[in-house]
Amino acid sequence: MNYELFIAKRIITAKKYKSSISSPIIKIAIIAIAIGMVIMMIAIGTGIGLQQKIREKLSGFNGHIQITNFDNNNSEITLEPISKIQNFYPEFTNIGGIKNVQVFATKPGIIRTETDFEGIIFKGVSNDYDWSFFKEYLVEGIVPNYDTNVSFDVLISSEISNRLNINLNEEFNILFVKDDPAKAPWLRVVKVIGIYNSGFQDFDKNFVIADIRHIQKMNKWSGNDVGGFEVILNNFDDIQEKSNEIYKETASTLNSQSIIEKYPAIFEWIGLFDTNIYLIIVIMVLVAGINMITALLVLILERTQMIGILKALGSSNVSIRKVFLYNASYLILRGLFWGNLIGLIILAIQKYGKIISLNPETYYVNTVPIYLDAGYILLLNIGTLLLCLIMLIIPSLIITKISPVKSIKFE
Structure with missing residues (x-):
């Protein structure tokens, strides 16, 4: 039996946990993850969607590659x-x-x-x-x-x-x-x-x-x-x-030219979308990770007595850290769930309702195009979960500094 997971579940379902001092901080962390996921999904969906639409229209009028006289x-x-x-x-x-x-x-x-x-x-x-x-x-x-x-x-x-x-x-x-x-x-x-x-x-x-x-x-x-x-x-x-x-x-008398070579300025411009997407993802993951670090530290400090008792009963620092990382994973998954739900609703509304319009003279499209693919959504969720957990490993080391005698006596 995985007793670390068992304890983590008991903490999550406890009524005291839901009404504790850490409750608002936990909610803020979940909201931060959800908002970050929504922003990342919108950035990827609109960025790749716009790239694809512009490429599609350029190739529609010119083909992907033109063969002409040299x-x-x-x-x-x-x-x-x-x-x-x-x-x-x-x-x-x-x-x-x-x-x-x-x-x-x-x-x-x-x-x-x-x-x-x-x-x-x-x-x-x-x-x-x-x-x-x-x-x-x-x-x-x-x-x-x-x-x-x-x-x-x-x-x-x-x-x-x-x-x-x-x-x-x-x-x-x-x-x-x-x-x-x-x-x-x-x-x-x-x-x-x-x-x-x-x-x-x-x-x-x-x-x-x-x-x-x-x-x-x-x-x-x-x-x-x-x-x-x-x-x-x-x-x-x-x-x-x-x-x-x-x-x-x-x-030798003929020349072949791709539309990337024919319209380099346009493709350099849409290539900048990738940089913007990566930058948004990095910022959102950092924001989510920092909020989760804060929530984890509050959870640890709030459960000092429990940590001392577990150590007194023979639990290792690694096992106790797992308890809190399981707890943090649950919070991250909750944030990802709501972020995915809200993000998909927003993207679907724009994709099929075409609510937000653009100036075609500037963006070459009438409405914001949306790219939806299960692959990038899955990778985004897995990547966010793993990166946030990696960021939590070092803060969880505070558990090793908690003395069983002092923590139990303190309470």
């Missing part, structure tokens, strides 16, 4: 064509972990309506395009189908729709300037078949998704000429490794 063109516009007859298209045979390889091309254009006009990027895609990203953010209509004949159906953002008053199933004009400015521009009359809203305004206000064959015709490319390839991975965490592998698999 030139000095740093704009979003593709200038020189690439033949899509490549050994890696339609799929890489020597590289695993790749979900899809899709062609694209872009061309600057101007939307002209009866009352207004707006510059846009006309992004052409083909029948190999993965529409899963746009389906998730589709607010009206459907995604286009470019399987058969040249299609005049396009996908626009709600940003463009609202600004230019272009609604679903309406037609509008797009002008494309020719290489010779003296010549009349190309005119394309397209129809809105779907409206999306990704919340990433830098892209939403610019991109119109259309059939790549319009760009091929205007640029006088052949049917096999494209602007580049977008590679979609199964796992974002493999992006740097796969980018290096893809670079080795492509011709």
